[in-house]
Amino acid sequence: MANALLLLPTPRQQKLLNGLCTVADGRLILLDAPRSHGLLFVVQRLQQTIKQRAGVTWELVASRATPADLLALTLRLAPRQMRNAQGYRLTISPAGVEVVAHDEPGIFYAVCTLIQIVEQCGRELPCLSIADWPDFPARGVMLDIGRDKVPTMATLFSLVDMLAGWKINQLQLYTENTFAYRQHPEAWALASPMTGQQTIELDAYCRQRYVELVPNQNSFGHMERWLIHPRYAPLSEGAEPNMTLCATDPASLTFVASLFDELLPHFSSRLFNVGCDETQVGEGRSKAACEQRGAGRVYLDFLLGIYREVKARGYTMQFWGDIIMKHPELIPDLPKDTIALEWGYDANHPFAEHGAKFAASGIPFYTCPGTSSWNSVAGRTDNALANLLSAAENGIKNGAIGYLNTDWGDRGHWQVLPASFLPFAAGAAYSWCAESNRALDMAQAAGVHAFGDATGAMGRVAYDLGNVYKAVGRELHNTSVLARILQMPLADIAKKLPTVQPDDYQRAFESIDQAMSLLDSAQMQRPDAALIEDEYRLAARLLRHACRRGLLALDSSPATTTGLRRELDLDMFGIIQEYARIWLERNRAGGLGDSVRRLERARLDYQWYPFANYPC
Numbered sequence: 001m002a003n004a005l006l007l008l009p010t011p012r013q014q015k016l017l018n019g020l021c022t023v024a025d026g027r028l029i030l031l032d033a034p035r036s037h038g039l040l041f042v043v044q045r046l047q048q049t050i051k052q053r054a055g056v057t058w059e060l061v062a063s064r065a066t067p068a069d070l071l072a073l074t075l076r077l078a079p080r081q082m083r084n085a086q087g088y089r090l091t092i093s094p095a096g097v098e099v100v101a102h103d104e105p106g107i108f109y110a111v112c113t114l115i116q117i118v119e120q121c122g123r124e125l126p127c128l129s130i131a132d133w134p135d136f137p138a139r140g141v142m143l144d145i146g147r148d149k150v151p152t153m154a155t156l157f158s159l160v161d162m163l164a165g166w167k168i169n170q171l172q173l174y175t176e177n178t179f180a181y182r183q184h185p186e187a188w189a190l191a192s193p194m195t196g197q198q199t200i201e202l203d204a205y206c207r208q209r210y211v212e213l214v215p216n217q218n219s220f221g222h223m224e225r226w227l228i229h230p231r232y233a234p235l236s237e238g239a240e241p242n243m244t245l246c247a248t249d250p251a252s253l254t255f256v257a258s259l260f261d262e263l264l265p266h267f268s269s270r271l272f273n274v275g276c277d278e279t280q281v282g283e284g285r286s287k288a289a290c291e292q293r294g295a296g297r298v299y300l301d302f303l304l305g306i307y308r309e310v311k312a313r314g315y316t317m318q319f320w321g322d323i324i325m326k327h328p329e330l331i332p333d334l335p336k337d338t339i340a341l342e343w344g345y346d347a348n349h350p351f352a353e354h355g356a357k358f359a360a361s362g363i364p365f366y367t368c369p370g371t372s373s374w375n376s377v378a379g380r381t382d383n384a385l386a387n388l389l390s391a392a393e394n395g396i397k398n399g400a401i402g403y404l405n406t407d408w409g410d411r412g413h414w415q416v417l418p419a420s421f422l423p424f425a426a427g428a429a430y431s432w433c434a435e436s437n438r439a440l441d442m443a444q445a446a447g448v449h450a451f452g453d454a455t456g457a458m459g460r461v462a463y464d465l466g467n468v469y470k471a472v473g474r475e476l477h478n479t480s481v482l483a484r485i486l487q488m489p490l491a492d493i494a495k496k497l498p499t500v501q502p503d504d505y506q507r508a509f510e511s512i513d514q515a516m517s518l519l520d521s522a523q524m525q526r527p528d529a530a531l532i533e534d535e536y537r538l539a540a541r542l543l544r545h546a547c548r549r550g551l552l553a554l555d556s557s558p559a560t561t562t563g564l565r566r567e568l569d570l571d572m573f574g575i576i577q578e579y580a581r582i583w584l585e586r587n588r589a590g591g592l593g594d595s596v597r598r599l600e601r602a603r604l605d606y607q608w609y610p611f612a613n614y615p616c
Contacts, residue, residue: 005126007116008166008425008449009432010440017127019094023118025056027072027096033107034077036062041208042108043075049115054123073097073114075107082106086169087133090114092125102133105210109167116165116449132433136395138366138402139431140170141424142216142273144374145178146225147409148591150192155417155586156202158528162421162450164209166428171206172216172273172404177225178590179217181262186229192590199266207268214318215267218275219256219306220245238284247279247302248286257309270315273341274306277320296327300334307335321365325354332361341404343368345478347386355398366402367395371423372466373415374408375479377486377546378539379466383475384423385442392430403431411487412595414542416535417586421450422462451524451532458522461536464515468543471511473504482508482546485553487598490605493553502554505547512547516540531585538578545571549602569606572599
C-alpha cells in the first residue's frame with residue numbers, strides 16, 4: 001500500500017516506516033495554533049474526506065489539555081521547528097498523525113497531502129514521515145477569460161479546489177474586456193463578464209484555500225476588443241491588426257487608470273498584472289517618437305506611466321517581459337519593485353538566458369510557461385512537459401520568485417478545460433519541487449488526481465491524445481498542424497503545409513484512435529465524469545476532422561472530393577452542435593458565437609457543390 005502511494009506534488013523528502021495507522025472512529029483533531037479559528041475550513045475539508053473515505057468522524061478541539069490518548073491528529077504551528085515558509089512535517093505512526101508546520105499555509109498543504117493519502121488508503125494509513133516545502137514562494141495558474149470563454153462560477157470554484165489541493169497558491173484570470181466595468185458597458189456587452197460581486201466571491205473562496213486571486217487587466221497591447229468601439233478608437237496606435245493603445249497619447253494612460261480604479265477594489269491581493277505584451281509600438285502614431293527616442297524607450301516610458309498609476313494605488317505591478325527583453329539595455333531602468341513575467345511556451349524557450357538578465361539587474365521575476373493546450377484542440381503533451389520543467393529548473397537557477405503556468409484561449413478557445421488538467425498538474429508538481437517531481441509519471445498522476453481515475457486510463461487518454469500533434473511529422477511554433485488546418489482556408493493548406501502528405505494524416509488518424517481506445521476503461525470518480533468523456537470525444541472528433549480536411553486539401557479532383565466535402569460538411573455541422581452544448585456545460589454564453597464562427601469558416605469551404613443547402 002505504501003509503495004503504491006502516488007502524491008501530487010511528490011514531497012521533497014519522504015520515508016516509509018514500518019507499520020500501519022488505523023483510522024479509528026470517535027477520535028479528535030487538535031489544532032494547536034494561535035489563530036485556530038482561521039484554520040477551521042482546512043480542518044473541515046479533512047473531516048469530510050475522512051468521513052467519505054474511511055467512514056469515521058473526528059471532532060476538532062483547540063486545547064492542549066486534551067488527553068493524548070483521545071487524539072488521532074495534531075496540527076501544530078511551530079515556525080522554529082519547521083523553518084521553511086509554507087513548509088511542514090507530516091508523521092504517520094501507529095499512535096496517530098502529527099503535523100508540524102511553519103505557518104498556516106504549511107498546515108493547509110500538510111492537510112492536502114494527508115487527504116491524498118486517505119483518499120488512496122482509506123482506514124489503513126501507511127506509516128511514513130514527510131518533510132516538504134516549495135521551491136517557489138508563488139506558484140500560480142493564469143486562465144485566459146479574455147478570448148471568448150468565460151467560465152461559470154461553478155467551474156471556477158471547482159478549478160480552485162483542484163489547484164489548491166496541489167499546493168497552487170496564486171490564480172489570475174487574464175482579462176481584456178471581460179470584467180463588467182460599469183463605466184464601459186459597450187466593451188463587455190456581449191461577453192458575459194465577471195461582475196464585481198462574482199470577483200469578490202471568488203476572491204473569498206480563494207482566500208479560504210490559501211490562493212491569492214491576482215487582478216489581471218491587459219493595459220497596452222491586446223486591446224482590440226476595446227478599440228473596435230468608436231469611443232475608444234481614437235486611443236489606438238493605428239497599426240494592423242488594431243490591438244495596441246498609442247503609447248504617446250496621454251489619453252491612453254488616463255483610460256487605463258480609469259480601468260484600474262474600477263477593477264482593483266474587488267481584490268484583496270496587492271499584486272496586479274497589467275499585461276503589456278506583444279505591443280505594436282512604432283508601427284503607427286508613435287512612429288515619429290520611436291524614430292527620435294527609440295521604440296524601446298517609448299515602450300518603457302508608457303510602462304513606467306502605468307507603474308506610477310499602479311504604485312499610487314498601493315499595488316505591486318507585474319508585467320509580461322517580452323517587449324523589454326527585446327531591449328535588454330533598458331532592463332536596469334525598470335523599478336526594482338516591479339515583477340517581470342518571463343514567458344515562453346516552446347520546449348526550448350531560453351528561460352535560462354532571459355532569467356539571468358532580469359536577475360543581473362535586480363528585477364524580481366516569475367518564469368511563465370504554458371499548458372500548450374491552446375491552438376491544439378487536445379494539447380501538445382511533450383512540448384508542455386518540457387516547457388513546464390525547463391521553466392522550473394531555470395527559474396530556480398536564476399532566483400525567480402514565482403512560477404505562473406499560463407493557459408491561453410487564442411483563436412476561439414477551442415480546447416476543452418480538461419485538456420489542460422495534465423499540464424496543470426505538471427506545473428503544480430514542478431513548481432513545488434522540481435527535483436522530486438522530475439520523473440513523476442504525469443499520465444498516472446493526472447489520472448489519479450485530476451480525473452479521479454485510479455486505473456490511470458483517463459490520464460493516459462489525455463497524455464496520448466495530447467501527443468497526436470507529433471504524429472503528423474511536422475511541429476509548429478505555439479500551435480499544431482491539425483489545429484492550423486482547421487483554422488486556415490482550405491485553399492491555403494497545401495501551399496502553407498507542403499511537407500504534410502496523406503501518410504502523415506493517416507498516421508495521425510491512427511494515433512487518435514489509439515489514444516481514445518482507453519476511454520471506455522476509465523473509471524473516473526468525479527461528478528462531471530460523463531462530461532469529460534464527451535469533451536474528449538469532441539476533441540478527438542475535431543482532430544479526425546482535421547485529418548480528413550487535410551486529405552481533402554491534397555486532392556483537387558471534383559470526382560473524388562464531392563462526396564468527401566459533403567461528409568465533412570455534415571460532420572462539421574454535428575461538431576458545431578456538440579461544441580455549443582459542451583461549451584455551455586462549463587462556460588457562459590458570451591463568446592460562444594465568436595468561437596463558433598471560426599468553426600463555421602471551415603464549414604464554408606465545403607459548400608460549393610449543388611447540395612450545399614441540403615437539410616441536416
